[in-house]
Amino acid sequence: MIPAFTGEQIRAAEAPLLERGEGDRLMAKAAYGLAQHTLRALRERNGRTYGTRVVALIGPGNNGGDALFALAKLAARGVAAHAIQLTQRIHEAGAAELKRAGGVVLEKDSPEAQRAIAAADVIIDAALGTGATGGMSLPEVPRDARVIACDVPSGLHAGTGRVAPETIRADLTVTFGALKSGLVVGRGPEYAGRVEVIDIGLGDHLGAPDLYVVESADVVDALPRLERNANKYSRGVLGLVAGSAQYPGAAILSARAAVNAGVGMLRTIADGLTAELLATEVPESVAHHGALPANLNGSGSRDNGLSRITAWALGPGIGEDKQQQANVESALKTGLPVVADASALPYVTPSSGGSHVVLTPHLGELERMLTAAGLRVSRDDIEADPVRWARWAAVSYNSVVLFKGPSTIVCSPEGFTWVNTNSTPALATAGSGDVLTGLIGALLSAWDTQRPVNDLAKLAAAAAFLHGQVGIDLERRSSFGATALAEHIGSPLV
Ligand SMILES: NC(=O)C1=CN([C@@H]2O[C@H](COP(=O)(O)OP(=O)(O)OC[C@H]3O[C@@H](n4cnc5c(N)ncnc54)[C@H](O)[C@@H]3O)[C@@H](O)[C@H]2O)[C@@H](O)CC1
Numbered sequence: 001m002i003p004a005f006t007g008e009q010i011r012a013a014e015a016p017l018l019e020r021g022e023g024d025r026l027m028a029k030a031a032y033g034l035a036q037h038t039l040r041a042l043r044e045r046n047g048r049t050y051g052t053r054v055v056a057l058i059g060p061g062n063n064g065g066d067a068l069f070a071l072a073k074l075a076a077r078g079v080a081a082h083a084i085q086l087t088q089r090i091h092e093a094g095a096a097e098l099k100r101a102g103g104v105v106l107e108k109d110s111p112e113a114q115r116a117i118a119a120a121d122v123i124i125d126a127a128l129g130t131g132a133t134g135g136m137s138l139p140e141v142p143r144d145a146r147v148i149a150c151d152v153p154s155g156l157h158a159g160t161g162r163v164a165p166e167t168i169r170a171d172l173t174v175t176f177g178a179l180k181s182g183l184v185v186g187r188g189p190e191y192a193g194r195v196e197v198i199d200i201g202l203g204d205h206l207g208a209p210d211l212y213v214v215e216s217a218d219v220v221d222a223l224p225r226l227e228r229n230a231n232k233y234s235r236g237v238l239g240l241v242a243g244s245a246q247y248p249g250a251a252i253l254s255a256r257a258a259v260n261a262g263v264g265m266l267r268t269i270a271d272g273l274t275a276e277l278l279a280t281e282v283p284e285s286v287a288h289h290g291a292l293p294a295n296l297n298g299s300g301s302r303d304n305g306l307s308r309i310t311a312w313a314l315g316p317g318i319g320e321d322k323q324q325q326a327n328v329e330s331a332l333k334t335g336l337p338v339v340a341d342a343s344a345l346p347y348v349t350p351s352s353g354g355s356h357v358v359l360t361p362h363l364g365e366l367e368r369m370l371t372a373a374g375l376r377v378s379r380d381d382i383e384a385d386p387v388r389w390a391r392w393a394a395v396s397y398n399s400v401v402l403f404k405g406p407s408t409i410v411c412s413p414e415g416f417t418w419v420n421t422n423s424t425p426a427l428a429t430a431g432s433g434d435v436l437t438g439l440i441g442a443l444l445s446a447w448d449t450q451r452p453v454n455d456l457a458k459l460a461a462a463a464a465f466l467h468g469q470v471g472i473d474l475e476r477r478s479s480f481g482a483t484a485l486a487e488h489i490g491s492p493l494v
């Protein structure tokens with residue numbers, strides 16, 4: 001897990017060091033890291049560093065200071081180093097160091113500045129750092145220049161990932177002290193490009209992180225182990241309430257994903273066309289036709305095998321089907337681990353959530369969930385601060401909330417947050433969420449309900465990582481749809 005922090009948290013960690021007079025040392029480390037990555041970008045782009053051209057956009061604060069010291073180091077290596085002064089005041093010691101090293105400071109609107117920008121191999125964006133959220137006019141940057149953001153792209157909110165209209169897209173963000181949350185959620189990944197973290201020695205001063213980014217090692221830890229003496233029941237039996245006359249395909253996708261993710265047994269609850277298709281397309285599934293008994297925990301379920309079910313996956317493709325809606329309600333009453341998606345989400349109420357419940361809304365569904373919980377929130381509000389609203393949902397529904405999107409945000413009701421950025425826009429295809437539901441369902445069917453809810457949230461985040469990894473792997477070969485995703489969903493598990 002990679003810990004990520006808000007801008008406020010980073011500045012709080014920095015404060016005692018600044019009080020001890022270590023500000024210059026921190027800035028020197030940041031500048032060194034920025035210079036090293038700029039040299040690497042120059043070598044990649046131009047095959048050399050000597051004689052190349054770097055322009056830095058310099059704002060009024062320490063962010064500009066970092067870049068001025070970095071430019072000075074580049075100038076000393078034979079790089080033509082130009083600082084564009086965007087504000088009346090810039091970091092004085094940094095500007096002096098740059099001039100001493102042979103670099104140049106240019107006025108923002110001067111013809112020299114425009115020429116320097118047009119000829120730049122690399123542009124360093126150091127207008128604003130974590131101390132600001134935009135409102136500064138920035139020059140246009142040429143398309144063929146590499147853009148490196150200093151700490152954060154200027155105007156990007158380091159905590160939320162919200163961007164100002166003028167924010168420039170970077171190819172690389174060199175960030176200092178620790179990863180910032182805003183670089184991995186919201187619009188952050190789109191604007192930050194690749195992110196490199198430079199250790200500047202904040203170490204012990206950093207408190208508990210704002211959130212964690214999931215890595216492949218976390219996935220290995222989170223997945224259930226296959227025991228030598230396993231049998232199909234001990235591996236877990238997933239009850240899948242999915243599909244309707246209108247959307248039978250969603251049930252097929254979820255069922256296929258659950259089977260390929262290694263569920264011990266899949267019980268599908270469906271009728272009509274969905275049931276017929278499941279019988280041929282997913283022969284591993286064991287069908288239950290007709291309505292579920294309203295009281296599944298009562299006597300009578302043993303005969304039809306429903307009592308063997310260890311977890312539920314609810315919602316893909318049930319649409320307006322009344323019987324399937326009633327089945328969702330019956331399944332929720334069992335108190336078994338549940339993943340609820342799509343049309344099942346409205347049946348989870350703020351009081352019926354629980355520590356074994358994973359809710360998987362996309363943006364529109366999250367908005368509806370929050371509204372149903374009595375919170376006044378719009379899509380725009382959620383997009384401006386997705387972590388905040390995913391947390392509100394997790395707390396309001398006392399459930400794990402996995403908020404799907406380009407970055408998937410997973411919150412436990414205890415306040416911990418994990419983010420998956422291991423994904424590709426190729427996953428934005430109809431049915432992709434149904435596959436995720438099947439995968440989470442398969443993992444949940446083997447879930448030990450004695451384990452803490454935070455571990456359940458980690459499991460859900462691991463599922464998002466796997467789903468993303470399969471998308472990335474498939475995309476390398478060709479474009480793909482949800483059927484291929486379901487077909488390969490187990491591939492990173494082996
Ligand atoms: N946090 C750390 O551990 C370290 C931080 N460093 C750098 O320091 C940065 C934070 O420094 P600062 O707090 O000085 O913040 P910034 O460099 O982000 O600048 C904020 C300043 O910009 C002004 N400002 C904001 N919006 C403006 C606008 N639209 N037009 C004109 N001026 C505007 C503010 O009044 C404030 O003075 C970090 O991003 C990082 O680059 C480094 O020096 C190394 C250590």
Ligand SMILES: Nc1ncnc2c1ncn2[C@@H]1O[C@H](COP(=O)(O)OP(=O)(O)O)[C@@H](O)[C@H]1O
Nearest residue numbers: 362404405406424425427428430431432433434
């Ligand atoms: N731009 C994107 N980049 C990466 N992943 C995405 C993107 N858009 C959507 N996804 C992922 O694709 C899946 C879509 O799920 P969902 O919205 O429920 O679709 P559906 O209901 O059609 O199955 C989610 O896992 C989501 O995280």
